[in-house]
Amino acid sequence: MAIVTGAASGIGAVVGARLAERGWRVAGMDLRHSDSDLSLQVDVADRDAVRAAAERASTDLGPVSLLVTAAGVYEIVPVAEISAERWRRMLSVHLGGVANACWAVVPGMLASGAGTIVTISSELALAGGGPGDAHYAAAKGAILGFTRSLGGELAPTGVRVNGVAPGPTDTPLLDADSPWRDPDYLKTLPLGRMVRPEEVADTVLFLVEEGTYFAGQTISPNAGAVI
Amino acid sequence: MPAPVHGLEGKTALVTGAAQGLGRAIAERLAREGVRVAVNDLEASERTDEVIAATGGIEAIADVSNPEAVEAMVQAAERELGSIDILVANHAYMTMSPFVEHDPADWWRNVDVNLSGTHFLIRAALPGMRAGGGGRIVIIASEFGVVGWENATAYSASKAGLISLTKTLGRELGPEGILVNAIAPGIMDTPQLDVDAADAGVSPEEIRRRYASESPIGRIGRPEEIAATVAFLAGDGSGAFVGQILQPNGGTTRSLG
Numbered sequence: 001m002a003i004v005t006g007a008a009s010g011i012g013a014v015v016g017a018r019l020a021e022r023g024w025r026v027a028g029m030d031l032r033h034s035d036s037d038l039s040l041q042v043d044v045a046d047r048d049a050v051r052a053a054a055e056r057a058s059t060d061l062g063p064v065s066l067l068v069t070a071a072g073v074y075e076i077v078p079v080a081e082i083s084a085e086r087w088r089r090m091l092s093v094h095l096g097g098v099a100n101a102c103w104a105v106v107p108g109m110l111a112s113g114a115g116t117i118v119t120i121s122s123e124l125a126l127a128g129g130g131p132g133d134a135h136y137a138a139a140k141g142a143i144l145g146f147t148r149s150l151g152g153e154l155a156p157t158g159v160r161v162n163g164v165a166p167g168p169t170d171t172p173l174l175d176a177d178s179p180w181r182d183p184d185y186l187k188t189l190p191l192g193r194m195v196r197p198e199e200v201a202d203t204v205l206f207l208v209e210e211g212t213y214f215a216g217q218t219i220s221p222n223a224g225a226v227i
Numbered sequence: 228m229p230a231p232v233h234g235l236e237g238k239t240a241l242v243t244g245a246a247q248g249l250g251r252a253i254a255e256r257l258a259r260e261g262v263r264v265a266v267n268d269l270e271a272s273e274r275t276d277e278v279i280a281a282t283g284g285i286e287a288i289a290d291v292s293n294p295e296a297v298e299a300m301v302q303a304a305e306r307e308l309g310s311i312d313i314l315v316a317n318h319a320y321m322t323m324s325p326f327v328e329h330d331p332a333d334w335w336r337n338v339d340v341n342l343s344g345t346h347f348l349i350r351a352a353l354p355g356m357r358a359g360g361g362g363r364i365v366i367i368a369s370e371f372g373v374v375g376w377e378n379a380t381a382y383s384a385s386k387a388g389l390i391s392l393t394k395t396l397g398r399e400l401g402p403e404g405i406l407v408n409a410i411a412p413g414i415m416d417t418p419q420l421d422v423d424a425a426d427a428g429v430s431p432e433e434i435r436r437r438y439a440s441e442s443p444i445g446r447i448g449r450p451e452e453i454a455a456t457v458a459f460l461a462g463d464g465s466g467a468f469v470g471q472i473l474q475p476n477g478g479t480t481r482s483l484g
Contacts, residue, residue: 010290022387098470120437132320150479151478152443152478152481155443155445155477155478156443156444160444166467167234167467175246190397190398190402190469190470191401191402191467192402195467196467199464199466199467200467201466202463202464202465203464203465203467203468205464206231206455206456206459206464209231210455210456210459211415211452211455211456211475212452212455213412213452213453213475213476214449214473214475215443215444215477215478215481216443216473216475216478216481217473217474217476217478217481219468219473220468220471220483221465221466222468222469222471223469224397224398224401224469227395227398227469227470
């Protein structure tokens, strides 16, 4: 059984659908309803709520053997205008969302001696973002560090933690007029196009099904945005 | 759960250094995915015959550090299989020695085979890939190329060179639909470990035990795990990877390469 956060749209929705195709039962956590075996409407920034939702998922669908954390928000705000509240919200959803979900599922994985966790960060965690991306890039960078650290910590236990850092991906997270969709920007990428959410999902599937010697790694399908 | 499918049925591949270890596992995995494989190694042997029999592939013998031999080999493979869709540069030469004591000719042999050999291979396979409208190149680098390794300056330098070659060719060839990526494996259970054992003055069993204990995941890697990573990088699901260095290494290093 898999828990996918951010399962209502974008990368999380495609990951959930691909996992279902591959025979997984999927519990989706999202603020909104997700099309999954069990839709859990929860704010991933709320540690207690995530724990309760994960308990519900394992009661209904069985022990959690896979966690994919895709929940995220994105906004462009010049750094001087990022209020403390916005800053904390960005960190709470991304770093907090990942940590909360891990806190909820890792004890069960440790008890069973196996489990797989895949975090979704961003190429902006690797290279930094554009103007107005400071809080998002910081939050995604924090996921990168968290993944490396937890991956090392849990590797001896049989729980594998790795990450995927997608490049600009064609999902509703990016507005129609987002600079990451600008043809002039995309032309600068070696592949000259956005990343398709299916490509991110297939990367997650690889790490889950066959990436058995990856631990604490983050791999980046990014169309060449960060090399 | 269904077996992973990477959409490789009917593709062609050249796998270098395929007589044993990682190369053999890669060739066999690709063959299982329906790829027609050209099996390269330095010389024909019972081992290459076994891999050819196991994969239903063809023989492609050449010293990859010899550019003329590489050209001839690639042309012969192309005559039999058609242009090469997937090039897996897995060949390696490794000798270890304290830096100042390393015989210069042997030092350069590491670089000639590992780094220059890969250049010759890509140069030879590129026209066919271009004519075919794209391709995948998977370069087998090494954890040594990411973090270095004592008494392995030549090998580590050659592998770091491959990482830089991957990044540069990722940029250069990506726009043509030829995706270049690398895998930097950690310690793998291959005959190469016997070299390390000799360098350390311990038995092959002891070196395996020692390396396993040093890895966060508590074991050395299996060639099949690298082969699976190659299949992913050669297949449909990895179309947004370009110039990337994947590091299946059990968690020993978690940087980006």
